[in-house]
Amino acid sequence: MLNIMEVHETNKMIEQEKLDVRTITMGISLLDCEGSTVDELCESIYKKITTYAKDLVSTGQAIEREFGIPIVNKRISVTPISLVGARVCKCPEDFVKIIHALDRAACDMGVNFLGGYSALVSKAMTPAERMLIESIPQALAETERVCASVNVGSTKTGIDMDAVRLMGEIVKKTAEATADRDSLGCAKLVVFCNAPDDNPFMAGAFHGVTEGDVVINVGVSGPGVVKKALEAARGESFEVLCETIKKTAFKITRIGQLVAQEASRRLGVPFGIIDLSLAPTPAVGDSVGEILEEIGLEQVGAPGTTAALALLNDQVKKGGIMASSYVGGLSGAFIPVSEDKNMIDAATAGVLTLEKLEAMTCVCSVGLDMIAVPGDTPATTIAGIIADEAAIGMINQKTTAVRLIPVIGKGVGEVAEFGGLLGWAPIMPVNPKGCETFVTRGGRIPAPVHSFKN
Template sequence: MINITEVLETNKMIEEENLDVRTITLGISLLDCIDSDLEILKKNIYEKITTMAKDLVSTGKSIEAQYGIPIVNKRISVTPIALVGGPACKTPDDYVEIAKVLDKAAHTVGVNFLGGFSALVSKGMTKSDELLMRAIPKALAETERVCSSVNVGSTKTGIDMDAVRLMGEIVKETAEMTKENDSLGCAKLVIFCNAPDDNPFMAGAFHGVTEGDAVINVGVSGPGVVKKALSQVRGENFEVLCETIKKTAFKITRVGQLVAQEASRRMGIPFGIIDLSLAPTPAIGDSVAEILEEIGLEHAGAPGTTAALALLNDQVKKGGVMASSYVGGLSGAFIPVSEDQGMIDAVQAGALTLEKLEAMTCVCSVGLDMIAIPGDTKATTISGIIADEMAIGMVNQKTTAVRLIPVIGKGVGEMVEFGGLLGYAPIMPVNNFSCDAFVGRTGRIPAPIHSFKN
């Protein structure tokens, strides 16, 4: 049982070290909204979301007020829309209509993002999947709060390279259609391998088909808290270092557990999982890169970075899993470039490259995240980068993701400002040697031998 003493212990973390609950995400199944008539489907979706989520924002605010715990975002995830829209949607524009309804519902209930404009195509694409994928650029250009994701690979099924090739084109088209806002649409689009069904973090959240009708998932944060704790044991051995991270992760996760239980009780919706990821923000002192520096690196990207990140990720999981009955989602450490001031500084210092970030994704929670690249990068090059990252996830039996932003009209060294939690980023160079012939092959990359566990 969580008591108020545990909450009071976190006051300093909240006031001085940027501790927050990053998001309460309400997952909503839309499977019972399915209809062959598009207008009826849209009406069903709007009514289901606005009914189920009507108290989400007010509940979050009341918990904030009672316990003094900042809850930065209140969000919604829904069943992958490619599974919901199939009977009614005959063109990409039909799916765009659904995206607009999702956006209207998000505005109505007051959430900042709604995830689930998604397709799951790790082994192949249905007609519905492909229509939704082709609708993504226009959908993200014409909505404000809708987020999109596509799962193109898994350890059990391999990588659908037809989907990878198409998503390279979709990323580029999304960039073009939102170029007036520095290609911001791409910041709301994630390509996954091994996507989890219960991820509360945007832009990759969706309500998986294994979930119930509705569920409360909570994502905690706290890089600043971990950094502060590590500064107290500077120069100590690895055992002390690891114990400090574990204990701190435990305390952070207990805060999330309290919020999740309270939100579940007040809304009468089952508690799902706590995602105990260290999710940075552009705020000073709220950086995963600065934790790596506190561990002993001059900059993120220096030799030893991958080892330090592996250590951090593992100890966060070990500490957090003891603090909650249900840990899920991604859970670990995020390394988004634009959302982490320390990562931005490392790129500008020349310490951190795209290739080093790719190596780091082998041991962290996500993948190549919020990375701005030149706007003239070819679609096939983007597909090649996606394929590399999917292979890391597939072979290592972990979730990996790509959120690249080819900023139209900008080149290496220029800066791009996304605003808010999305931050700003320098445009990073990309290896432009051709992979056209590789990406041009059709079919899928088979699952690795260790996937056969039955």
């Protein structure tokens, strides 16, 4: 338990440094949901979600009031729907019926988002998985709170380039289906390599098949707290810098552990993992980019950015992992452009480019996240970007992802507005050279030699 000094320190972090618990996410298995028709399956899914999650939001709000710790989001993740609907869904429109049931459950439970409209196709696609993927543009255009994800590769299997090519087309179609909202649908769609089973963060959350029937996962945040701590270490050596980040990450993660244990106890649901990722918001003082600049960069994207991010990510993990028995998910530093004020500024100034962001993803938690690009970007170029990021994940045995938003009707120099936690983003330029011949070859990029460790 926290002692009185830690309580005072925690209050300061909350009141002055924007510390929050980013999410409580309840993972729910839908593998036992049954129905001989799509409509019956939808009712079974709705009933199970609303039975398990009926007290999720009220419990989170009670913990907020009693402990004084802001919990920004209450969320649900479910078993990848391509598996759940495989037996009864005969066309993409059948899967759209399921996402409407999910959206209805999310709205009725009062959660911010529900994740799991997903397919895992790192080696090949079943007919059901292809149908779900093909349904994504319509599904995300017609719903409000459900997020989708597709895993197209892994270190063990290689990269399914047929799925990569298809996802380039799906991202573009999703942008077109939500063109009236600055292509917002793409902000609810992420393409993974090495997706973890226990990720509580949207849009990539789903309840993995290795998980139990129900679980509570918590994602913490706190870039403002780290930034404030580093102000006291200006001019100090890397040793002092690293120790400061580790100690701060430990304190942040302890808050998440406290919330997770309390939520688990009150809901009667097993505790899963703490994801100790530093996740920014568009607010001033709540930026990962600001931390990197505090470390010594004139602006994010300058030479030294990748090294500074590598240091930050590693020290966050080293400090956080000592504060919880079960650390999982993504865990590290997020770099979503639209959700981070300093990254928005750097991208607007042309200092932070798509190529530099790709280099940074080699050493951080996820990948190319919440990046707006011109609406006329070809689907094959989007597929090429997905392939590049998947290759980084596959070769480096880490999770990488792409959440790219081709904003229909807008070009470089304009701005896309997504609202709320998703923020806004400048439209960034994309390399104009094509890769169509590469991404349309068909088949699979083989797993790297270091995957054979059995």
